[in-house]
Amino acid sequence: MADLQSTNRVALAKVREATFGVTPPNPAFKSIRQTSSGLSASPQTEVSAEIRPDRQVTDLILVGIQAGGDIGGELSFRSADDDFEEALQGTWASKPAIEVATTDTEISDVSATTLTVGAGLGSPFKANHLVLLSGLPTAGNNKVAKVTSSTGTTIVFPAATFAAETDPIPVGAAVRVVGFAGAAADISAVTAGGNALASTALDFTTLGLHVGEWILIGGKAANSFFATAGANGWARIAAIGANRLSLENVPAGFAADAGTGKSIEIYAGDFLVNGSTKRSNTIERQYLDHSPVTYEYLRGQTLDRLSVNAPAKKPAAYTKSYIGADAEVASVRFAGVTDVPAPTYPVLNTSSNVGRLGFDGAALSGPNFVMSAQFEVNNNLRRQDAVAHLGAVGIGNGEFSVTGTLETYFGDATVYQKVINNTLTSFDLRLGRQDGNKEALLFDFPSIKLSSGSPGVSGKNADVMLSAGFNAIMDAVKGFTMSIGRFWFLP
Numbered sequence: 001m002a003d004l005q006s007t008n009r010v011a012l013a014k015v016r017e018a019t020f021g022v023t024p025p026n027p028a029f030k031s032i033r034q035t036s037s038g039l040s041a042s043p044q045t046e047v048s049a050e051i052r053p054d055r056q057v058t059d060l061i062l063v064g065i066q067a068g069g070d071i072g073g074e075l076s077f078r079s080a081d082d083d084f085e086e087a088l089q090g091t092w093a094s095k096p097a098i099e100v101a102t103t104d105t106e107i108s109d110v111s112a113t114t115l116t117v118g119a120g121l122g123s124p125f126k127a128n129h130l131v132l133l134s135g136l137p138t139a140g141n142n143k144v145a146k147v148t149s150s151t152g153t154t155i156v157f158p159a160a161t162f163a164a165e166t167d168p169i170p171v172g173a174a175v176r177v178v179g180f181a182g183a184a185a186d187i188s189a190v191t192a193g194g195n196a197l198a199s200t201a202l203d204f205t206t207l208g209l210h211v212g213e214w215i216l217i218g219g220k221a222a223n224s225f226f227a228t229a230g231a232n233g234w235a236r237i238a239a240i241g242a243n244r245l246s247l248e249n250v251p252a253g254f255a256a257d258a259g260t261g262k263s264i265e266i267y268a269g270d271f272l273v274n275g276s277t278k279r280s281n282t283i284e285r286q287y288l289d290h291s292p293v294t295y296e297y298l299r300g301q302t303l304d305r306l307s308v309n310a311p312a313k314k315p316a317a318y319t320k321s322y323i324g325a326d327a328e329v330a331s332v333r334f335a336g337v338t339d340v341p342a343p344t345y346p347v348l349n350t351s352s353n354v355g356r357l358g359f360d361g362a363a364l365s366g367p368n369f370v371m372s373a374q375f376e377v378n379n380n381l382r383r384q385d386a387v388a389h390l391g392a393v394g395i396g397n398g399e400f401s402v403t404g405t406l407e408t409y410f411g412d413a414t415v416y417q418k419v420i421n422n423t424l425t426s427f428d429l430r431l432g433r434q435d436g437n438k439e440a441l442l443f444d445f446p447s448i449k450l451s452s453g454s455p456g457v458s459g460k461n462a463d464v465m466l467s468a469g470f471n472a473i474m475d476a477v478k479g480f481t482m483s484i485g486r487f488w489f490l491p
Contacts, residue, residue, distance in 0.1 A: 230255050
């Protein structure tokens with residue numbers, strides 16, 4: 001007999017729709033990494049109200065269909081990029097990047113000093129940008145290098161930066177901005193007038209930075225970081241001027257440093273904040289043990305809620321919840337389909353992959369060690385039904401709401417006091433690898449208020465814990481509630 005369908009043989013993928021509820025022609029389905037999928041198409045029925053003398057029911061009438069449900073996954077770099085964009089209803093502000101899609105085309109040549117690129121692709125790269133090169137045939141060329149100049153078709157670097165490539169530049173090779181660096185002694189740390197980085201020649205307004213995004217000050221090489229230890233580390237951009245980058249949430253011990261003899265490196269990532277741009281998808285689920293394969297298509301799937309859960313000594317997990325238009329089941333796949341593999345970055349865990357849990361502008365550590373952290377984005381969407389349509393004709397937008405919970409040991413009253421006082425504070429969470437390029441994700445809630453929580457005394461031989469619920473609110477200065485940073489390289 002044929003194999004019964006196993007959960008291990010269910011494939012999941014999605015494609016963005018240009019028109020709500022309409023699968024685009026020749027769809028490129030992006031594979032979804034999943035731990036579970038609770039998607040379903042639920043018929044809505046009404047029992048006939050007709051009265052019969054034999055007391056029987058005349059019919060069960062199909063009056064509508066609702067499609068949607070949950071998908072669970074483990075968090076890894078790039079695996080949830082589209083999900084974050086859809087949950088926040090924003091658009092990634094990505095640093096300049098070129099990725100080869102056709103061999104020897106987007107990047108066609110690499111000499112000792114110059115990348116030759118497709119027409120117009122070089123212009124966004126600016127002098128002093130730090131770029132990460134990857135996927136080039138010569139292993140030694142895959143590194144971080146500093147741009148000296150660019151044109152529409154070239155990106156230029158210092159002498160003897162690369163070994164000239166003789167092989168074709170393959171699909172997947174890339175050059176991507178990951179930060180910037182000043183000339184010797186050009187960037188200094190200052191505290192007069194507020195904490196900031198100052199420059200003499202470098203113009204911070206040309207580098208594609210955004211108020212509210214986080215940066216990492218200092219590289220690994222001896223001349224790439226400040227001599228004052230406290231001037232190096234993570235900080236959030238508060239304002240951007242030509243020669244002054246104002247900072248907040250600076251490292252403890254931040255102090256003035258002239259940067260004498262130093263070419264200070266600063267690392268930055270792509271940046272996403274909440275907005276109001278709804279996006280819908282067609283989600284495809286394949287049942288591969290069936291012969292022929294069964295294909296399920298759920299259309300108009302719009303991300304309503306997304307939650308991230310980071311409990312101690314576990315993989316970081318996330319769940320996304322969709323509501324949509326309708327669904328169909330087929331034995332033949334949608335015409336013209338191509339498949340886009342899912343990114344293969346390793347799953348992030350909550351032990352060695354947590355770079356920081358920040359609370360009230362500083363790292364939250366002892367004595368209030370964190371046992372778990374969780375947050376949920378809720379767009380409060382609603383289906384819009386209409387006469388002459390079985391499925392929804394649209395999805396109505398709702399309030400952007402973000403809630404969460406911090407469970408900590410009750411080491412002192414610091415967190416509890418903020419619950420009692422309804423104190424405006426902040427929360428940030430950075431998850432990233434400690435190997436390779438150290439890719440990372442940074443979730444930031446610049447304005448939160450703790451809405452609940454009190455010390456829990458559960459019984460004998462136990463620790464007193466505090467489970468503090470919070471609500472994120474719009475930051476009055478930045479104008480957003482939540483941001484996500486995506487860092488492709490950290491030193």
